[in-house]
Amino acid sequence: MNTLEQLMEEFGFTDDEISYALDKAKGIILGFAMEYRARQVLESMNFINVKSVDLPTHDIEAEKDGRRYFIEVKATKKSPTKEYSAYKIAMIAKLGGTHLTLLMTPKPTLYLTEDILSEPKRILLKFFRLIFAEDLVDLKDFLDNDKNRKIVTSYEKVISSYLDKIPNENLLDIVKSVF
Structure with a gap:
């Protein structure tokens, strides 16, 4: 049984109620799905110890060749670093490793964040x-x-x-x- 069927059965939700909830949560679902996909992409690039985090500077932490990386996942078609405020830049500077931006669309591409900043x-x-x-x-x-x-x-x-x-x-x- 999938998650939606389980919710409908357990709480008696109708198709309309589930449809309404899905429409409201579309952005959240997209974010988590992209994060899951990003983890798989990073593992296919030979990153190890890939873990999700919920921090203002990055979504994923991983290691490769003995180095620690902090990865922000972006699923936007706009400039991936446009929303990086000056405060976020300061927080990124404090990290003890390399900050990367993983742009998921149109195809996954990994960038050194400082290379794509204005x-x-x-x-x-x-x-x-x-x-x-x-x-x-x-x-x-x-x-x-x-x-x-x-x-x-x-x-x-x-x-x-x-x-x-x-x-x-x-x-x-x-x-x-x-x-």
Whole structure:
């Protein structure tokens, strides 16, 4: 007996009630079905320890060749990273591994997330990675570039929300000097 038949029998739902529920839950069902398919796709690409997670930065965690990967699954025909906010970019920068985006349509394609980000978001990602790596020298060099500095200053609100998470006083001074 399939799940729908089981629900209809157990709770006495009519075809109309089930149809209504399915219509309302279509997006949720699509999301879970794509996640299931994505896990199979990753396993066919020789990823191991593939597991679903429910985190703001990614849907799946997996390993390959001794490296840890965080994978966001997208089933959209629009830009797959359009909805990646500056806050999400900062969270991605904190992850202890490589962030990938698995675009499921029209056919499954795996991308290194930073390769498909817009240039401002790519610069913001690099900025946060330098901060979280506590790389004073490279951060200073990075911010000496006028283009990078200008883009970083346009994200003042999100950067300000992370100031209390910067453990190194010298690093904090460099970041504050941007504003």
